[in-house]
Amino acid sequence: MNGRAGMSIERWTPLSVAAMGAVAVLAAALALGPLFLGAYAVDRLTTLFIYVLLASMWNALAGYGGLVSVGQQAFFGLGAYAAIRLSSFGVPVYAALVLGGMLAGAAAYAVSGFALRLRGGEFAIGMWVLAELFHLLVNLDRLIQGETGTSLIALNAFAPGNRRDYNYWLALASMAGLLALMFTLLRGRLGSSVQAIRDSEEAAASLGVRVLAAKRIVYVIAGAGCGLAGTLYLATSISFQPATYFGVQWTAYMIFMVLVGGLGTFEGPIIGAIVFFIIENLFGASGIWYLVGLGATAVVFALYLPRGLWGTVEEKFGIRLLPVGYRVAQRP
Amino acid sequence: MIWLNQIIQGVLLGGYYALIACGLSFMFGVMRIINLAHGDLAVLAAFLVWAIVDRSGMSPFLALAIVLPVMGALGWLLQRAMLERSLRAGVLVPLLTTFGLGIVIQNLLFEQFGADTRSLAPAIGDLAFDSWSIGSQIYVGHLAGLIFMVAVALLGGLQLLLARTPLGRAIRATAEDPDTAELVGIDARSVYAAAAAIAVMTVAIAGTFLGMRAAFAPYAGPAQLIFAFEAVVIGGLGSMWGTLLGGIVLGVAQNLGAQIAPNGFLIAGHTVFLVVLGGRLLRQRMRRAS
Numbered sequence: 001m002n003g004r005a006g007m008s009i010e011r012w013t014p015l016s017v018a019a020m021g022a023v024a025v026l027a028a029a030l031a032l033g034p035l036f037l038g039a040y041a042v043d044r045l046t047t048l049f050i051y052v053l054l055a056s057m058w059n060a061l062a063g064y065g066g067l068v069s070v071g072q073q074a075f076f077g078l079g080a081y082a083a084i085r086l087s088s089f090g091v092p093v094y095a096a097l098v099l100g101g102m103l104a105g106a107a108a109y110a111v112s113g114f115a116l117r118l119r120g121g122e123f124a125i126g127m128w129v130l131a132e133l134f135h136l137l138v139n140l141d142r143l144i145q146g147e148t149g150t151s152l153i154a155l156n157a158f159a160p161g162n163r164r165d166y167n168y169w170l171a172l173a174s175m176a177g178l179l180a181l182m183f184t185l186l187r188g189r190l191g192s193s194v195q196a197i198r199d200s201e202e203a204a205a206s207l208g209v210r211v212l213a214a215k216r217i218v219y220v221i222a223g224a225g226c227g228l229a230g231t232l233y234l235a236t237s238i239s240f241q242p243a244t245y246f247g248v249q250w251t252a253y254m255i256f257m258v259l260v261g262g263l264g265t266f267e268g269p270i271i272g273a274i275v276f277f278i279i280e281n282l283f284g285a286s287g288i289w290y291l292v293g294l295g296a297t298a299v300v301f302a303l304y305l306p307r308g309l310w311g312t313v314e315e316k317f318g319i320r321l322l323p324v325g326y327r328v329a330q331r332p
Numbered sequence: 333m334i335w336l337n338q339i340i341q342g343v344l345l346g347g348y349y350a351l352i353a354c355g356l357s358f359m360f361g362v363m364r365i366i367n368l369a370h371g372d373l374a375v376l377a378a379f380l381v382w383a384i385v386d387r388s389g390m391s392p393f394l395a396l397a398i399v400l401p402v403m404g405a406l407g408w409l410l411q412r413a414m415l416e417r418s419l420r421a422g423v424l425v426p427l428l429t430t431f432g433l434g435i436v437i438q439n440l441l442f443e444q445f446g447a448d449t450r451s452l453a454p455a456i457g458d459l460a461f462d463s464w465s466i467g468s469q470i471y472v473g474h475l476a477g478l479i480f481m482v483a484v485a486l487l488g489g490l491q492l493l494l495a496r497t498p499l500g501r502a503i504r505a506t507a508e509d510p511d512t513a514e515l516v517g518i519d520a521r522s523v524y525a526a527a528a529a530i531a532v533m534t535v536a537i538a539g540t541f542l543g544m545r546a547a548f549a550p551y552a553g554p555a556q557l558i559f560a561f562e563a564v565v566i567g568g569l570g571s572m573w574g575t576l577l578g579g580i581v582l583g584v585a586q587n588l589g590a591q592i593a594p595n596g597f598l599i600a601g602h603t604v605f606l607v608v609l610g611g612r613l614l615r616q617r618m619r620r621a622s
Contacts, residue, residue: 114613120366124366129561129602129605129606130606133606136595136602248554252431259428291435291439296432298431302429303417303429
């Protein structure tokens, strides 16, 4: 670089190269999981993958795009509903699950022209209203039987053991695929664009960033990702009650995971999801106090540790495991 | 006649929405914060009033007089302990912290009061069901009329406060630009805290009337927030009389929707909100294009 002597701009450090290698090994090991893990572990890991997927999608919106949505359950529920509908039309059930997620992404595209023109709090509650409206409209479908709900009966064609393994692989593939997609996009032009928009929409536009187009890409991917999470959750629980799937608690979980892990860092939501997963397994049974604790923790993190666990570590030790940005390094 | 009745009832319902919305609108106007715990604070106030009435048997209006300063203090504390710091951290952080606060309030209420729905209606006697009749088929409930009048009085009062009083001037100056307001000797922190206290007191009034006109439960807050927000946005953010109009449009749309189909109440309300908002965005775009 021809800048100041002794400085260079770097993206990959030896540590992050090693981390990428570790991620590849871990992904391969997880892919073989069902061959050596017990039924319970496979089930729990499937849930963890869904959480990681949800957290990463919400982080892509808020942490990179500056879009705080309290209505991502709109796509979570819509994905699950679409899978049930497709399956009722005779689409093979696992194809219906994947397509359901894609259709949620298509719905995100359809409403993006409207939603993305809303700012800040308007966008936040506007998304919530959309989620409520989708919920009410889905209830109108006779197949769903109102709040009683229905089940994805076609899954019964598979033996429980096989179903468990297929769900696991589908969840792993969805999570890994969407994380890889976000990683690639955030490292490229889109990453710079959306972060510029997050910091100042006007300034970004004045530099020639196509604001709406950049936001739309992130929004649609997040919609599809949350939709897939919804269909995966449907695959593990089989039953579909609209109030559960369109509940705002999904957004509460996403916010918790991202704030605890680290808003606006790539690794943060993954760590946040693991933390949430552990807390849920330990305290989930304690009911109400567990939920009070989740809300309070989110507030405390937002106020006192805004960069979350991972962001704080990153700042303190200057490490990047999965680099999406650049940094200035002292040349040896 | 049925339709006329639905419209009249919708206008009255709009009074309630304006009442619940005015604190949200006020807070947004002054601090640029959309408080996602707004509905939960209203439900909290309703529970506080209910608890006092339940233990002492006093009138809910008297209980409200006790709860009002408590909620005001809570609003002041909320601003000092949470919102102030959130605002400094960026525009998105207040959304996250108030959302978290909402979850905490809902679940603490559930912990304390359980899942049962409560109502203040039994405690207000005849007021809950008495009505004036207009012609032979239209009845206007005394309570609905009272709520509408309280909403108008409260909105008018807030408008007067902002326009005529020293505190109102300080609030307007701080809302415009806190740093410049400090230069002319206004303590922006205190002004914000006072505004938050006022906003939360209006929420307490709205919550009490929520409890009188319907049943409520610990998780009823988010629905109230959404109605309040819809009323505010339909009427135009930050405008007091716009909020009343927005509430009326929302209430009328919901009642007409309910007349068309059983689940049309909520669908029509949300649809009107989205159409108004969409129309406004479209107009902005066309104005920019021309």
